[in-house]
Amino acid sequence: MEAFLEEAGRRVDAALDSLLPPAQAEPRLLHEAVRYSVFAGGKRFRPALVLASAEACGLDPETVLPVACAVEAVHTYSLIHDDLPSMDNADWRRGWPTCHVRYGEAIAVLAGDALHDMAFEWILAAGDRLGPPERVLRVALDLATALGTGGMVGGQVLDLLAERGVVPAEWVPEIHRRKTGCLIRACARVGPLLSGREDELACLTAYGEHLGLAFQITDDVLDVVGEQEKLGKRTGSDQAASKVTFPRVFGLERAREMAREQAQAAVAAIAPLGPRGQLLAELARFVVERDR
Amino acid sequence: MEAFLEEAGRRVDAALDSLLPPAQAEPRLLHEAVRYSVFAGGKRFRPALVLASAEACGLDPETVLPVACAVEAVHTYSLIHDDLPSMDNADWRRGWPTCHVRYGEAIAVLAGDALHDMAFEWILAAGDRLGPPERVLRVALDLATALGTGGMVGGQVLDLLAERGVVPAEWVPEIHRRKTGCLIRACARVGPLLSGREDELACLTAYGEHLGLAFQITDDVLDVVGEQEKLGKRTGSDQAASKVTFPRVFGLERAREMAREQAQAAVAAIAPLGPRGQLLAELARFVVERDR
Numbered sequence: 001m002e003a004f005l006e007e008a009g010r011r012v013d014a015a016l017d018s019l020l021p022p023a024q025a026e027p028r029l030l031h032e033a034v035r036y037s038v039f040a041g042g043k044r045f046r047p048a049l050v051l052a053s054a055e056a057c058g059l060d061p062e063t064v065l066p067v068a069c070a071v072e073a074v075h076t077y078s079l080i081h082d083d084l085p086s087m088d089n090a091d092w093r094r095g096w097p098t099c100h101v102r103y104g105e106a107i108a109v110l111a112g113d114a115l116h117d118m119a120f121e122w123i124l125a126a127g128d129r130l131g132p133p134e135r136v137l138r139v140a141l142d143l144a145t146a147l148g149t150g151g152m153v154g155g156q157v158l159d160l161l162a163e164r165g166v167v168p169a170e171w172v173p174e175i176h177r178r179k180t181g182c183l184i185r186a187c188a189r190v191g192p193l194l195s196g197r198e199d200e201l202a203c204l205t206a207y208g209e210h211l212g213l214a215f216q217i218t219d220d221v222l223d224v225v226g227e228q229e230k231l232g233k234r235t236g237s238d239q240a241a242s243k244v245t246f247p248r249v250f251g252l253e254r255a256r257e258m259a260r261e262q263a264q265a266a267v268a269a270i271a272p273l274g275p276r277g278q279l280l281a282e283l284a285r286f287v288v289e290r291d292r
Numbered sequence: 293m294e295a296f297l298e299e300a301g302r303r304v305d306a307a308l309d310s311l312l313p314p315a316q317a318e319p320r321l322l323h324e325a326v327r328y329s330v331f332a333g334g335k336r337f338r339p340a341l342v343l344a345s346a347e348a349c350g351l352d353p354e355t356v357l358p359v360a361c362a363v364e365a366v367h368t369y370s371l372i373h374d375d376l377p378s379m380d381n382a383d384w385r386r387g388w389p390t391c392h393v394r395y396g397e398a399i400a401v402l403a404g405d406a407l408h409d410m411a412f413e414w415i416l417a418a419g420d421r422l423g424p425p426e427r428v429l430r431v432a433l434d435l436a437t438a439l440g441t442g443g444m445v446g447g448q449v450l451d452l453l454a455e456r457g458v459v460p461a462e463w464v465p466e467i468h469r470r471k472t473g474c475l476i477r478a479c480a481r482v483g484p485l486l487s488g489r490e491d492e493l494a495c496l497t498a499y500g501e502h503l504g505l506a507f508q509i510t511d512d513v514l515d516v517v518g519e520q521e522k523l524g525k526r527t528g529s530d531q532a533a534s535k536v537t538f539p540r541v542f543g544l545e546r547a548r549e550m551a552r553e554q555a556q557a558a559v560a561a562i563a564p565l566g567p568r569g570q571l572l573a574e575l576a577r578f579v580v581e582r583d584r
Contacts, residue, residue: 021441027449027459030441081405086397105378106452109401113373113408114445117436120412124433133425140432141416144409149313149322153406157319160398167319 001286004279008048008061012072013039015065019122033103033111037076041094043292045215046071049187052279053204056270057191066126067139067190070119074143075183077115078152080108087160090237119143131194139193146186155179162244169244173213176246180219181212188280203272207280210266215287217259220245224252226291263288293578296571300340300353304364305331307357311414325395325403329368333386335584337507338363341479344571345496348562349483358418359431359482362411366435367475369407370444372400379452382529411435423486431485438478447471454536461536465505468538472511473504480572495564499572502558507579509551512537516544518583555580 016038023032047068051061061068083090083098084105091101100108123130123140130136145151155178161167162175188208192201223238224247238245246255266284270277308330315324339360343353375382375390376397383393392400415422415432422428437443447470453459454467480500484493515530516539530537538547558576562569 025441027441027446027453029453030446030449034441081401084398084401086401106376107449109373109376109378110445110449112405114441116405116408117439117445118441121433121436121440124429124436127429133429137416137419137425137429141413144413144416147409148413149317149319149326149406149410153402153409154319154322157322157399157402161319161321 001282004052004282005044005048005286008051008068009044011051011061011065012044012047012068016069016072019066019069019118029103029107030110030114033099033107034114036096036102037080037099037111038072038115040096042072042076044072045287046075046184046187049184049211049283050190052283053188053191054194055191056204056273056276056280057195057197057200058276059191059195063129063131064190064194066122066130067194070122070143071183071187073115073119073122074147074152077112077119078156078183080112080115082156084108087156116147131196135194135196139190142186142189142193146182151178151182152180155182159243163242167244169249172244172246172249175244176213176216177209180216181209184212184215185209200273203269206269207266207284210262210269211284211287214259214262214266214284217246217255217262218288218290220247221252221255221259222290222292259288293574296344296574297336297340297578300343300360301336303343303353303357304336304339304360308361308364311358311361311410321395321399322402322406325391325399326406328388328394329372329391329403330364330407332388334364334368336364337579338367338476338479341476341503341575342482344575345480345483346486347483348496348565348568348572349487349489349492350568351483351487355421355423356482356486358414358422359486362414362435363475363479365407365411365414366439366444369404369411370448370475372404372407374448376400379448408439423488427486427488431482434478434481434485438474443470443474444472447474451535455534461541464536464538464541467536468505468508469501472508473501476504476507477501492565495561498561499558499576502554502561503576503579506551506554506558506576509538509547509554510580510582512539513544513547513551514582514584551580 020035021031023035025031050064050068050071054061054064079093080099082088083093084100090098099111120140147153155175158167158171158175159179162169162171185205185208188204188211189201192204246258263284267281270280312327312330313323315327317323342356342360342363346353346356371385372391374380375385376392382390391403412432439445447467450459450463450467451471454461454463477497477500480496480503481493484496538550555576559573562572
């Protein structure tokens with residue numbers, strides 16, 4: 001699994017480098033800020049999931065690279081905006097100063113906006129190479145829905161409101177479902193949507209939903225017990241910010257157990273894929289065993 | 293022209309109302325903020341241009357309403373982010389407190405993000421009703437390109453840098469081309485892109501480019517000589533913020549003349565359309581004669 005993730009990361013990084021505008025193009029400050037945040041040591045988990053979903057559905061992972069890069073672009077956009085002083089006010093991310101600390105708040109907002117936009121540009125511009133236009137449309141729409149007020153943006157708002165005590169802590173599963181889960185679900189659906197294997201959309205959707213929860217609960221757990229060095233950010237930051245998290249609401253041990261249960265449910269969901277689901281199953285197990 | 297704009301505004305407002313999530317849906321604060329900014333008295337110039345472009349190419353304007361709404365959504369997103377304290381720090385817009393003044397900075401950033409996303413969702417979800425998938429793809433891609441670092445976001449960065457004296461004032465045409473021009477150009481191209489009249493794409497593109505400049509130069513002029521009440525925002529704000537504008541670089545009289553020249557060039561560009569271009573021609577003349 002480590003080898004697959006490393007190889008996927010290399011391919012995605014190379015594709016990102018060629019898709020992103022060069023740092024020398026005007027406005028250089030913006031392009032520099034975008035590249036700074038994109039190449040700040042992300043795990044590339046989401047794009048790897050896109051590649052694995054494509055492979056499970058018989059597609060050449062090479063062809064879905066624009067979608068994998070788009071997903072990483074929107075993930076980076078969300079981190080840049082979440083880190084802003086008016087939101088999580090984070091000064092440190094993956095071992096580097098956050099975008100607004102390095103480039104100022106205005107450029108950080110706009111770098112996030114630019115990445116948000118590039119995601120759609122890359123998918124829509126890939127056109128025929130990605131698949132028939134009606135399938136490309138569905139993938140782009142799936143992404144837009146995952147990012148919307150019923151998904152990522154809505155989750156971030158609920159997260160902020162929960163921190164302020166306006167939304168009860170018991171909403172934590174719903175907050176995580178929207179904030180992290182919807183995008184991971186969309187990644188898992190890329191294979192069936194682009195290959196036209198509609199009959200496998202339901203099981204990969206269920207897989208993605210369980211995987212998303214497993215991933216986020218593990219993130220919460222690592223914020224409590226993880227090593228700062230490996231994570232590249234301050235641990236305990238959720239607690240300091242009175243974030244609503246699974247460990248806080250359910251206790252650390254129960255949270256760990258819930259992450260494992262979700263990973264098992266993810267693996268069970270793709271049983272119909274048979275051996276084609278092996279990589280995805282390994283990815284689900286890896287997600288709850290990782291230490292960063 | 294006033295009657296056309298009023299009627300277009302009514303249709304677009306009704307369509308926006310049905311496309312936007314209800315204010316009662318969670319997270320209510322976000323949906324309220326989004327609706328507050330969208331219904332804060334915009335002129336609906338860009339969506340009206342989309343409808344006019346569609347009509348000029350023989351399409352039923354009713355079918356392109358999702359695109360018209362998408363364009364208004366991204367325009368609103370750009371205003372919300374431009375007004376933020378870290379950017380133009382504007383507290384007043386169209387006669388109302390700006391989004392961040394009313395809802396706080398975090399919600400304003402996220403309301404902008406949500407609208408940015410909805411634009412793509414609406415176009416992509418319209419699907420068949422809008423046209424064949426390959427044409428819908430091109431319209432969505434055209435919008436993404438117009439919003440990107442070579443377009444609106446890049447223009448906003450150059451605008452900020454010019455204000456700080458990092459980019460010379462002589463860049464004002466390039467700044468305006470990106471910041472305002474690219475989106476207006478995209479609006480003008482919706483008709484030929486969706487109708488498949490590829491032979492008319494070049495003349496409507498040229499029309500859109502000239503119209504965008506005419507529109508922005510007039511905006512700059514109105515900031516100097518306009519009436520605060522009609523505009524619904526503080527006049528003289530560009531000067532106070534040492535914004536680079538056409539009147540500042542070229543003088544007020546020459547700027548007025550340039551706006552008229554651009555409007556004439558826009559009208560000339562659509563001569564090949566014959567009588568089908570009448571509404572677009574009137575729109576170009578209106579743009580430089582308006583007082584708000």
